[in-house]
Amino acid sequence: MLPVVRKLIARLTPLLSGIGVLAMFFATLPELPRLDQDWFDGVLFALLAIFTVDWVLYLHEHIVTHRKWTDLRSFEHITHVLAVLPITAALALGFRQTEVWLFSALWLLKLPVAISGFTLLFRVVSIEAKPLASVAIMFAVILMLSAVAMHLVEGGVQPAGYGTLYRSVYWAVTTLTTTGYGDVVPVTAVGRSIAGFVMICGLTVFGLLTGILATGFAAESRRREFARTWDLVAKVPFFRNLQPTAIIGIAQMLRRWDVPERTIVVRKGRQGDCMYFIASGQVEVLLDDGSPVHLNQGSFFGEMALLGSGVRNATVATTVPSTLLILDATDFHLLAANHPDLATTVRAEAERRRHGTLTAGAEPPAVETGRS
Numbered sequence: 578m579l580p581v582v583r584k585l586i587a588r589l590t591p592l593l594s595g596i597g598v599l600a601m602f603f604a605t606l607p608e609l610p611r612l613d614q615d616w617f618d619g620v621l622f623a624l625l626a627i628f629t630v631d632w633v634l635y636l637h638e639h640i641v642t643h644r645k646w647t648d649l650r651s652f653e654h655i656t657h658v659l660a661v662l663p664i665t666a667a668l669a670l671g672f673r674q675t676e677v678w679l680f681s682a683l684w685l686l687k688l689p690v691a692i693s694g695f696t697l698l699f700r701v702v703s704i705e706a707k708p709l710a711s712v713a714i715m716f717a718v719i720l721m722l723s724a725v726a727m728h729l730v731e732g733g734v735q736p737a738g739y740g741t742l743y744r745s746v747y748w749a750v751t752t753l754t755t756t757g758y759g760d761v762v763p764v765t766a767v768g769r770s771i772a773g774f775v776m777i778c779g780l781t782v783f784g785l786l787t788g789i790l791a792t793g794f795a796a797e798s799r800r801r802e803f804a805r806t807w808d809l810v811a812k813v814p815f816f817r818n819l820q821p822t823a824i825i826g827i828a829q830m831l832r833r834w835d836v837p838e839r840t841i842v843v844r845k846g847r848q849g850d851c852m853y854f855i856a857s858g859q860v861e862v863l864l865d866d867g868s869p870v871h872l873n874q875g876s877f878f879g880e881m882a883l884l885g886s887g888v889r890n891a892t893v894a895t896t897v898p899s900t901l902l903i904l905d906a907t908d909f910h911l912l913a914a915n916h917p918d919l920a921t922t923v924r925a926e927a928e929r930r931r932h933g934t935l936t937a938g939a940e941p942p943a944v945e946t947g948r949s
C-alpha cells in the first residue's frame with residue numbers, strides 16, 4: 578500500500594509542483610480579496626501535507642530497506658527536506674503567510690527527480706564535463722583578461738564605468754554574454770576594438786557550449802535507442818543465428834516504432850523506401866482477394882517494394898499494439914551486401930509471397946548460417 582502511495586505521489590509531482598507555484602503566485606497577490614487568498618492558502622496547505630507524507634514515506638522506505646544514513650545526502654532527499662522544512666520553519670517562526678508561501682518555489686526542485694528527461698540532461702552534462710569545463714575556463718580567462726584590459730584603457734577616461742576592476746568585470750560579463758545593457762560603453766578607439774573582440778569571443782563561447790551539449794544529447798539518445806533496439810533485434814528470429822558483432826551493426830541501422838492497434842503502416846500503391854520487422858505484436862496484410870494474411874512477431878514485411886519496382890503491393894495494418902523495427906532501403910542494400918544469406922532469405926520470402934504460396938500466420942525462416 579505505502580509503495581503505491583509513493584508511486585502515485587511521484588507520478589503526480591510535476592502536476593502538484595505546477596499547481597503549487599500557481600497557487601503561490603495568487604496567494605501572495607495583495608490585490609486579491611481575502612476570501613480568494615484563503616482558497617489558495619488551502620491549496621498550498623494541502624500540497625504541503627502531501628509533500629510531508631511523501632517525505633515521511635521516503636524515510637520509512639529508507640529505514641525498512643536498511644539503506645545507509647549517508648544516502649540521505651542524495652539530491653532526492655534534499656528536495657524532500659527543502660519542500661517541507663523551510664515552509665514549516667517559517668510558519669513556526671511566525672512569518673507572514675505571503676512570505677511563507679514564497680518558499681513553495683522550492684517544490685520546483687522536485688521536478689528533476691520526477692521527470693525522467695532530466696536524467697538524460699544530467700548524464701549528458703556528466704559525460705561532457707571535461708569539454709564543458711574547458712569552455713567555462715576559456716570564458717573565465719577571456720572575462721578576466723578583457724576586464725583588466727578595459728580597466729587599463731578606459732579606467733582613466735570613464736572612472737564610473739571602468740575605474741575599478743570590479744566595474745570592468747561587470748562590463749565584461751554583460752558584453753561576453755552578449756547581454757549588452759549599454760549602460761557602460763567604451764569611448765576610446767582601443768577600448769572599442771577590445772569590446773568588438775570580446776563580443777565575438779562571447780558568441781564563440783556560446784556556440785561551443787551549444788555544440789557540445791547538442792552532440793552530447795544526440796550521442797546519448799543514440800546510445801539509449803541502441804540499447805532498446807538491441808534487445809528487440811535479439812528477439813527477432815530472422816537475426817537469431819547471426820554473430821553478436823553483426824547484430825550490433827544491424828541494431829545501429831534499425832529504428833524502433835511503437836504503433837497503436839489498427840494503424841495502417843504501408844498503403845498499397847504508395848512508394849516504399851523501407852521494410853519492417855515485427856519485434857512484437859501482429860500485422861494484417863490485406864490482399865487483393867480480400868483475404869487477410871496475419872504476420873506475427875519475428876516476421877517482416879515491406880521487402881517487396883525494396884526488391885521490385887519500389888511500389889507497395891498491399892496495404893499492411895497492425896491488429897494489436899505492435900513494435901516495429903524499420904530498415905531503410907539504403908541500409909537494406911548495405912545489409913544484403915554484407916550478409917548475402919539474409920538477402921537470400923528475404924528474396925525467397927518475397928518470391929513465395931508474390932506467388933501467393935504463403936499461408937496465413939506463417940513466419941519466414943531464421944537465417945541458418947552464422948556469417949558476421
Ligand code: CMP
Pocket residue numbers: 843849862864870877878879880881882883888889890891892893930931933935
Ligand atoms: P511491399 O509490397 O513493400 O508492401 C506490402 C507488403 O505486404 C509487401 O511488401 C509484403 O511484405 C507484404 N505482402 C504482400 N503479399 C503478401 C502475402 N501474400 N503474404 C504475406 N505478406 C505479403
